[in-house]
Amino acid sequence: MTGDAQISRLKPGRRTDIRRENERAILEAAEKVFAEAGFGGATMQLIADMAGLPKANLHYYFATKEDLYRRVVSRIFEIWLDAASSFDDAPGPVEGIGAYIDAKMDISRTHPHGSKVWASEVMHGAPVIQDYLETTLRAWTEGRITVIQRWIDEEKMQPVNPRHLLYMLWATTQHYADFGHQIQTLNGGKPLSDKQWREAKASVKEMVLRGIGAI
Amino acid sequence: MTGDAQISRLKPGRRTDIRRENERAILEAAEKVFAEAGFGGATMQLIADMAGLPKANLHYYFATKEDLYRRVVSRIFEIWLDAASSFDDAPGPVEGIGAYIDAKMDISRTHPHGSKVWASEVMHGAPVIQDYLETTLRAWTEGRITVIQRWIDEEKMQPVNPRHLLYMLWATTQHYADFGHQIQTLNGGKPLSDKQWREAKASVKEMVLRGIGAI
DNA sequence: TCATTTCCTGACCGTATGGTCAAGGTGAAG
DNA sequence: CTTCACCTTGACCATACGGTCAGGAAATGA
Numbered sequence: 001m002t003g004d005a006q007i008s009r010l011k012p013g014r015r016t017d018i019r020r021e022n023e024r025a026i027l028e029a030a031e032k033v034f035a036e037a038g039f040g041g042a043t044m045q046l047i048a049d050m051a052g053l054p055k056a057n058l059h060y061y062f063a064t065k066e067d068l069y070r071r072v073v074s075r076i077f078e079i080w081l082d083a084a085s086s087f088d089d090a091p092g093p094v095e096g097i098g099a100y101i102d103a104k105m106d107i108s109r110t111h112p113h114g115s116k117v118w119a120s121e122v123m124h125g126a127p128v129i130q131d132y133l134e135t136t137l138r139a140w141t142e143g144r145i146t147v148i149q150r151w152i153d154e155e156k157m158q159p160v161n162p163r164h165l166l167y168m169l170w171a172t173t174q175h176y177a178d179f180g181h182q183i184q185t186l187n188g189g190k191p192l193s194d195k196q197w198r199e200a201k202a203s204v205k206e207m208v209l210r211g212i213g214a215i
Numbered sequence: 216m217t218g219d220a221q222i223s224r225l226k227p228g229r230r231t232d233i234r235r236e237n238e239r240a241i242l243e244a245a246e247k248v249f250a251e252a253g254f255g256g257a258t259m260q261l262i263a264d265m266a267g268l269p270k271a272n273l274h275y276y277f278a279t280k281e282d283l284y285r286r287v288v289s290r291i292f293e294i295w296l297d298a299a300s301s302f303d304d305a306p307g308p309v310e311g312i313g314a315y316i317d318a319k320m321d322i323s324r325t326h327p328h329g330s331k332v333w334a335s336e337v338m339h340g341a342p343v344i345q346d347y348l349e350t351t352l353r354a355w356t357e358g359r360i361t362v363i364q365r366w367i368d369e370e371k372m373q374p375v376n377p378r379h380l381l382y383m384l385w386a387t388t389q390h391y392a393d394f395g396h397q398i399q400t401l402n403g404g405k406p407l408s409d410k411q412w413r414e415a416k417a418s419v420k421e422m423v424l425r426g427i428g429a430i
Numbered sequence: 431t432c433a434t435t436t437c438c439t440g441a442c443c444g445t446a447t448g449g450t451c452a453a454g455g456t457g458a459a460g
Numbered sequence: 461c462t463t464c465a466c467c468t469t470g471a472c473c474a475t476a477c478g479g480t481c482a483g484g485a486a487a488t489g490a
Contacts, residue, residue: 018467036339040256044448054469059449116338122397123331124251133400141401158425164418167398168387175386182337183382185348186356203379210373211426233437233487259478269439274479 025051035113076114092156093214104173105201115177158213240266250328291329307371308429319388320416330392373428
């Protein structure tokens with residue numbers, strides 16, 4: 001098996017570019033369609049149209065609708081995990097949780113579709129990503145609870161239940177993506193402006209940090 | 216047309232009971248199926264099976280899938296509006312917002328399916344209940360903002376942005392229904408116990424009320 | 431008993447969907 | 461140029477879906 005090492009070591013040529021570009025376009029279209037119609041309501045034809053490809057071409061890159069969906073869901077999960085690094089190298093809750101709120105609010109603005117797909121997946125009982133919940137998410141959660149508990153022990157914040165604090169952080173930040181349409185309607189039908197997003201982030205941070213006694 | 220007044224004044228007999236009971240069973244089954252599969256993923260056959268009726272019978276009581284869905288969505292909205300009365304006859308934020316959180320958390324526990332259907336509907340752009348958002352919900356929101364602003368003016372709480380406070384209340388309380396599966400997974404696969412629900416309610420109330428400077 | 435209204439349901443239909451396939455196109459390597 | 465791996469796609473298929481309908485059952489009132 002000495003040849004294995006070079007299997008995917010073709011120098012990046014047009015072929016590779018085509019594949020990468022098409023997969024990217026399909027995933028982007030799929031994320032939007034799955035978010036707007038749900039898994040059951042989404043059709044491969046619609047995704048194909050939005051990606052500008054014939055439907056049969058989708059099945060060349062992604063064997064089934066489920067495969068495509070799985071890739072979309074995994075993506076937002078990884079983005080969120082990256083954002084979670086804000087939490088780690090922080091001396092206290094003001095910096096750590098503040099940065100985490102900032103990061104999650106930014107993602108809610110830049111990746112609203114992914115957030116909705118994740119929400120939909122969990123609401124339907126997580127048929128596809130149950131293993132993520134039980135392994136990666138659970139481990140991440142326990143780790144963060146430890147950090148929060150340490151801050152409590154160091155009297156950098158009030159002794160709140162860390163678990164419910166995390167739920168509040170997830171709920172509040174993701175609400176701006178998942179319920180973006182409702183928020184937009186209550187904003188006179190217009191999307192939040194840059195200024196309004198800053199106001200939202202500041203409000204959330206202020207209420208949460210005061211709520212846990214960190215400020 | 217003098218007879219019109221008595222059209223629906225038949226004394227409650229078996230006929231009426233049959234209709235009422237079947238509609239109830241169908242709506243209950245539909246709420247569960249729509250919540251677990253989304254509108255697109257739900258099938259009339261599945262709803263019929265769960266209600267214990269032949270599919271054709273569903274179409275006798277509800278003309279189309281959309282009609283049935285509309286009824287399910289309206290129901291949770293009315294339940295939430297009822298709960299909102301907690302807000303009104305309260306002297307200050309501790310009582311008003313405290314009772315509102317209690318009420319919404321109770322609904323998240325007793326009507327998780329309805330909450331999910333609402334969330335799904337809004338995430339998909341509110342194709343069916345857009346008018347509710349623009350009329351009833353907007354009016355309700357403005358009213359509550361006025362109440363909160365009065366409390367701020369009376370220095371019963373910190374001057375937070377009332378709108379984002381409402382979003383936080385909605386997000387946090389509904390999270391326990393919409394993401395109930397995720398919470399259950401992080402709870403070792405077991406649903407929250409009575410004690411854990413009390414803990415959740417207490418945590419949310421404590422963090423929110425301290426967050427707005429009401430305690 | 432008879433007439434009338436309401437309720438029930440198996441069988442059926444047109445359509446749309448996920449997925450398949452065979453035939454052909456295309457660019458890079460030798 | 462030839463070869464070969466990769467890419468493209470129109471046409472097609474089986475299935476499942478929402479919805480219809482005709483005919484019968486059951487309850488009600490006279």
